[in-house]
Amino acid sequence: MDTHALAWPMEGNSRVPYRVFSDPGIYRTELDRLFLGRTWQFLVLANELPDPGDYKTTFLGETPIVVARGEDGELHAMLNRCAHRGNLVCLKRQGHTDDGLTCVYHSWNYDLAGNLKSVAFRRGIAGKGGMPESFKLEDHGLRKLRTDHFAGLVFGTLSEDAPPLAEYIGNEIGGRLGRVMRAKPKILGTTSQILHNNWKLYVENVKDTYHATLLHTFFTTFRVSRLTAGGGVAVSESGGNHTSYTRGKTDTLGAAASDKLYANIQSMKDGVQLADPRLLDATEEFGDDITVQILSVFPNFVLQQIHNSVAVRLVLPKGPNETELQWIYLGFEDDDAAMTERRLLQSNLVGPAGYVSMEDGAVGNFVQRAIVGSEDECSVIEMGGFDHVSDNTRTTEASIRGFWHAYRPLMGY
Amino acid sequence: MDTHALAWPMEGNSRVPYRVFSDPGIYRTELDRLFLGRTWQFLVLANELPDPGDYKTTFLGETPIVVARGEDGELHAMLNRCAHRGNLVCLKRQGHTDDGLTCVYHSWNYDLAGNLKSVAFRRGIAGKGGMPESFKLEDHGLRKLRTDHFAGLVFGTLSEDAPPLAEYIGNEIGGRLGRVMRAKPKILGTTSQILHNNWKLYVENVKDTYHATLLHTFFTTFRVSRLTAGGGVAVSESGGNHTSYTRGKTDTLGAAASDKLYANIQSMKDGVQLADPRLLDATEEFGDDITVQILSVFPNFVLQQIHNSVAVRLVLPKGPNETELQWIYLGFEDDDAAMTERRLLQSNLVGPAGYVSMEDGAVGNFVQRAIVGSEDECSVIEMGGFDHVSDNTRTTEASIRGFWHAYRPLMGY
Amino acid sequence: MDTHALAWPMEGNSRVPYRVFSDPGIYRTELDRLFLGRTWQFLVLANELPDPGDYKTTFLGETPIVVARGEDGELHAMLNRCAHRGNLVCLKRQGHTDDGLTCVYHSWNYDLAGNLKSVAFRRGIAGKGGMPESFKLEDHGLRKLRTDHFAGLVFGTLSEDAPPLAEYIGNEIGGRLGRVMRAKPKILGTTSQILHNNWKLYVENVKDTYHATLLHTFFTTFRVSRLTAGGGVAVSESGGNHTSYTRGKTDTLGAAASDKLYANIQSMKDGVQLADPRLLDATEEFGDDITVQILSVFPNFVLQQIHNSVAVRLVLPKGPNETELQWIYLGFEDDDAAMTERRLLQSNLVGPAGYVSMEDGAVGNFVQRAIVGSEDECSVIEMGGFDHVSDNTRTTEASIRGFWHAYRPLMGY
Amino acid sequence: MTDLAHLTRRMEIDALYADYAHCLDNDALEEWPEFFTEDCRYRITSAENFEAGLPLGIVYATSQAMLVDRVMALRKANIYEPQRYRHLVGAIKPGAEEEGMLSVVANFIVVRTMQDGAMTIFAAGRYVDRLVRRGAGWKFAAKEVVLDSRQIDTLLAIPL
Amino acid sequence: MTDLAHLTRRMEIDALYADYAHCLDNDALEEWPEFFTEDCRYRITSAENFEAGLPLGIVYATSQAMLVDRVMALRKANIYEPQRYRHLVGAIKPGAEEEGMLSVVANFIVVRTMQDGAMTIFAAGRYVDRLVRRGAGWKFAAKEVVLDSRQIDTLLAIPL
């Protein structure tokens, strides 16, 4: 099975063989060509590591990375693997150091840019042992990443020939990204979910403007969002990046017609009222009438604005059938106490226990379980047609087709 | 190892290379050729889903299946995988629906026969989005199984050219099956065991008339059954189906000689008496003197009668080294309270804590652990000779050889 | 990845591709060529099974073994796999039998040397069933190991052409081994650690004289051992066996210079005193001034002397990424109560909670995690040069290079 | 009932469940039947069966003598790998006491350890019990072990 | 406070935590808000957030009405696979009682069982609570569920 070469269906981006969600060989190729290859991946917030010596660890795919603020004030990203015998240089998820990065195994010491500065007992002891003359410190630094910034977010890549980050993101998506990251962010808290499904099933879900108001009946029941509301989806030229947006206060059909429509498709419950409506007491903060905006950058970055709930989501593969979904909930430096409280209450909408997101934690696993034995069958992605262009409707799977459009050439399919 | 092609020993069915119990590649081939191939597998009891809209989920190998009672009163079996993007259509193990089968992900709705009836927002909203004209509901139903009934049991297959069920089971085994399923069954309860061994090690164990009175010393100690009792084993022409039966009240040698024989082979304890003999207070209910009958249908169905304890066992593969053994304990509609109590007391004999079955839950794992590093060695299956024919003795492994006789051509060995 | 053939770097033993620590295919080859091949592996202490009928189970790699004391007073080692259908013959980790080894599945009985003595119902019952005439008991014994003794330790191998044990160990290492096993050993207790890393990462750690005083800062902080102390490392001709030794009471530089040296490499804490110094109250028992001696025999045997704490360690592979480290803590028959108490107190230094060993339980896993995605990169093993010869310094990785020197030809690299 | 009487009874009941746990976890199986009355009922079942009203028991006994038989079979007849349980019982909640019969519900988790050292959560669930006073202490007139899971790992030998 | 009063209060508090566990483990979610005061605060967070002083809650409620809404959403809107919890609560430690407010910390472990029978340790951590007396018993004026892990397996539907 994992040695069997994949022939992509001639239908193209509107058909995806289920094998890509479970095949161990395909997964290993993804780690190599996507995550260690020509893609930009989110590392940290630019203001998360303010002082020289601050560091944080993360991953490119499954490969451990450390990001550190150097003495030069710059952020440096490197593989978190010692050049000596491969130990993790930084053991803590986040921390601060005053003397560079020292590997605990044999005390090799690196500066905050990953350059090897000293090797314990390099000259031996009392004239015996030590490193050979041929050993040069400069040949044994930590492997470095390219980093680039956009709207207060730091991305990294191991690829020399990936385009500049702004170009990679594209103008339209870049603008949407900047819209949300409107000021210096402030972390309100973090959480993480272990999803028992392939990482791409979650990414499809994020890009899937079609499912939101059908799977998440809370949306429709409480009129938080409906497909009948105004809105649309934007897809980058590469296909890999997208934004969906909703103008929740409008309804293209009117409430009654909309209710009727949803009643027919049975994801609507009647007569449900919140006993404490403060949960949905949102305020306009982005200078437009967009109430919900979901944005993704290929392959695994997500930025969410649901009313006043703003969060970065990072999708980390942990095997063919397992994924970690990391959440960083944000406020902005200009938030007053009332705004912070508002964001905290609205955080009930998202995350592992979110009223409009908990289903997303499970549905990928439902698919993962359902496709066993159907590896050569395909999903059918025809909502909104066959292309992956921007349009002012969310009743489409265009941004999912866009994902596969970006995925296939990198994987050679 | 899993890429290494298997050469079956020239001895044939009396030798089995241990590799078949652990090789991941062989396991995947089994899922494909056996479980999704030309075999019949038990799905449900015919009277388990009485009303239209009742449904239950199960598996063909590891592939999820849903069985539903249609408006037409017929049972329909289908893959439990949505034709859209592969979500599980039925999330509950068992349930009832009044509006067909609706996938929670995007609310596609199927009738109880698996035909696609509606697609949410198929026509888009306000003239935008929706499915293309080329999309036809009839092209996107759930994949259907063939189903067939025998003696109140419903089986299914994905194979178009599997013979009719009755022919597949064979006359002799069919008669034995009908003997136990003598009336409308009533479920007394269910349980399940996770076995840490390959599924075929459990199937061999079920077919192994040789082990019962040696491994399960409770049998011999309390004279529930002995090989010296009358009985025999029947094997279908295909080799894959079997019945073993015991006439427990008879002894071909007489109790004394029998005790002596078992004493020599050390699986006998002396002077053991039940403090409360009601456990073994059985009554004749099948119109003959057969006290124990174990029956199997290739590849993974088992029907047990041990005195008045009747149970269906389904052997579900969960990986090369893991198996789920499902138990459905049965009574019959004509049971009175005393008969039900009798069955409940005798249920102590079987299941995960059964006096004469708990060892079967562990012994497969013992083999699984023992054969590591011996993948190219073979088990020796010569008790009773080399063939797989019916005979009036249980001191034989004929029905195990029969299993391999049925297994090898399907796998191409 | 696991199908990709490994090309060893031209640098030879001073470079190790990280792939060898995670590749499932390489791991399976190791089980076959190393652990079931031409190597000697520790089984039991010679005096651990004093009486005929005493037995203990262990492993060659992942293959179950049973060692039994025969009626002849000799120790016999065999695969713990029944010749019939492959069940574990001995279920208990350790025990005693008075009637040979009987498999619970069908009561086949073997003598304590693994010869098949009886087959239940071999002749059938009342003239029916039973084994065919062609079946000969002598063709169906348990597969036997070669065993050999050295200094009270019993080793075994499946290889016919492995050299005699003493030759395999070599003179110098043999002498060091005999030095510690100075009298009849007495087991003080056992424990075991599950390490989430490849077995070779632990073996490298044991042979790594460079790390001890850097990773285990307890060593340096309390001056238990320092690289500045006298000592050295001995490597067998094969490269696979080693001994490192420390003359803890000496310091080649003097305490002050040594403190300064360690201060620079930051693994030293000042002003730390034991509130109860009895922990380090060691006594000279081996007739020399060697305070710490670590010894290994290829591939997976370790003998430790740290002051008066003596232990055998056995490194058992449990998968590419998992290892069981078994500890047997020893005293000697001539120990008085004070000596036993001393050993028990010093046992705080080693084992899963050991002051100078707990880091070794974790560091292998740190490497395992760090190398994901770097399978084609190499560790750099140049401390002390490029060879693997004995020398009177521990500021070297010579014995690690020796390990790879022994490993590569066996694996065909 | 005075506060003190209440407290004393509560201490007795807690002690009963503690002794029961130590009995099973320390392999004192021969003492296990003595926690029950002669005409006790004992059943191990799944929440699925329990809530569906299905009568099946994985273990089903209608007398103390049957519990004695269970222990004897485990000691003399059945073959299983060495293993041990560790019970944690909590949320012990006595209900109403009627004609000398006290109903009690409690939560439990059992960790099973095999001889090689592997630990797993073997069982989680609730006890649904009926207690009667016997001399200084209490005995189980009925004990239902309701397992949250419908699955048993490998086998169930030692009682719960 | 007399020993007897102390003991009685302790029994009341133990009963509160036992009832709370049975309420959640036996799917009596509609009763769950009644364990809280009308102006209660309820938060589920990770030890990482808690110790960093970050205000985020995985669940964050500032009134009993919000807990009622949570239950209603679980019953009427949210979709999740059938599952059940089993709570074990221990080391219940009442602190000082100040102006009728009693602070209590306790440890908990929750085993989650899915409909197929798979059991996992879903949560482990501590409760950091503030109790107030209400009639014969106690209610939670504030409850912080501090999870040792920063990860949630799949989703968190049923409250902790």
Next chain:
Amino acid sequence: MTDLAHLTRRMEIDALYADYAHCLDNDALEEWPEFFTEDCRYRITSAENFEAGLPLGIVYATSQAMLVDRVMALRKANIYEPQRYRHLVGAIKPGAEEEGMLSVVANFIVVRTMQDGAMTIFAAGRYVDRLVRRGAGWKFAAKEVVLDSRQIDTLLAIPL
């Protein structure tokens, strides 16, 4: 001994084990030695060693000072990944009190959570303790931590 005295003593002992759990689970290691007498004995061992009468301890201390040293080494010398325990202690069973020495056995389960959030059952077993009264409360004169498993996952740093 009066019922009330019994109950009061019981509450003291429960409090001791609760405080002990919170001390270890909340990283207050510096306070841990204070739960012991100056000449205490403390040993962590496996049931296998314990039942074979083998004296080895994974941790073996014969004085409170050695426990102080253990904490100091963990803080200043030993290197291990950030992790936390969560203790659940149950079936606390006081035995006879002889010359001021009270023997107590109890069951425990410890869930360990690593910094990335992974939770495992790290330990299950029983405490076999000897307590002595010190002022208002009790201290451990001897504590044996008897682990059901012979295996330790990775390493044992924080005491049990």
